[in-house]
Amino acid sequence: MQLAAVHWHIRDLTGEPNPLALGGIGLARILPVIFFSLFGGAVADSYNRRRVLFVTQFLLAIQAAILAFLTFIGLLTIWHIYWLTALQAAVVAFDLPARQAMIPNLVPREDLPSAFSLSAIAFNAGAIAGPALGGIVIASLGLGSVYLVNAASFLGVILALVLIGHVPQDGYRMSGVNLGAVRDGLRFIASRQLILSTMIMDFFATFFASANTMMPIVARDILKVSEIGYGWLVSAQSIGSVAAGLVVSQVKLLRRQGLLFLGAVVVFGAATIVFGFSGSFFLAMAALVFVGAADAVSTIIRNTIRQLQTPDHIRGRMTSINQVFFLGGPHLGEVEAGLVAAALGVPFAIISGGLGTILAAGWIVAKWPLLLRYNGDETIHD
Secondary structure, eight states: OHHHHHHHHHHHHHSSOOHHHHHHHHHHHHHHHHHHHHHHHHHHHHSOHHHHHHHHHHHHHHHHHHHHHHHHTTOOOHHHHHHHHHHHHHHHHHHHHHHHHHHHHHSOGGGHHHHHHHHHHHHHHHHHHHHHHHHHHHHHTOHHHHHHHHHHHHHHHHHHHHHHOOOOOOOOOSSSSOHHHHHHHHHHHHHOHHHHHHHHHHHHHHHHTOOGGGHHHIIIIISOOOHHHHHHHHHHHHHHHHHHHHHHHTOSSOOSHHHHHHHHHHHHHHHHHHHHHOOSHHHHHHHHHHHHHHHHHHHHHHHHHHHHTSOGGGHHHHHHHHHHHHHHHHHHHHHHHHHHHHHHOHHHHHHHHHHHHHHHHHHHHHHOHHHHHOOSOSOOOO
């Protein structure tokens, strides 16, 4: 809800289509990820992950409340949005490793694919309702109300953490957060080609196909829809993700996971190309639904591979390194999309990004053929 509002807010503040201003959000989000992610993983391995989440959720609520306050008093500028977005990204650099590394502490290993499917469903259900309701709130109550609702919503997250109770966590094997711990995480990733290849695939797919940043321009200036139509366009990918997550969650054993993963990436790129050519609202919606479904399948499989192949005591650091790829790709992609759109137009930026995703998938298969052969029942490393 807040992310959709931020993009729309920037479009309002610029007064005209400005891809570079929208692309600047990506830069504001990626720099803190680069600086803090590796240490965020070390924190998740050194301290109780549930307690880390209590702190990060409180800080994220404060960030949303500041956005709301500055909007209500009429002082919010683009630079305020950039700085507060950077603050949010810095907190997420500590939040995401603790959050993802805690999932294998909650469920047996054989249930991880279903657990990640349900996690994706929960996330994307909010991502459907959030932008859709966000468009209504923007139109009826204004942008400040969106930020205020987001700030209040963190109370629900904190309550959930209370209800979870104690979560067993293997390790605390580290002596603290230090560069040595970070190096151990990097050496671990470098030694596991299966994990490394999925991370690089993740980066290229999200770097080239970052269409969401241009969504306000697509909605407002190409498809000519209102705030409510914009909200539905932003929600479309999550609709596809929920549908795919429901299907995958009911499959007890996923076979030929490597082939399925790579196929999903190709569909992701192809659907992005269709979206770039879309001249109608309904074709754009349909293309984005397929983008979301393909992304959900690839996300579930790659998360399962990484968590199964990583011992618990280093899982936070693995997740934090993955975060650099997973968040670095789309954030840098937002900058790239802004530059290409400013030079050659928004449709070209989206279409070329989808094509780049497919070409990147082909290169990764050629370099790491073991990924294509991965079945899902290989020996688990401890």
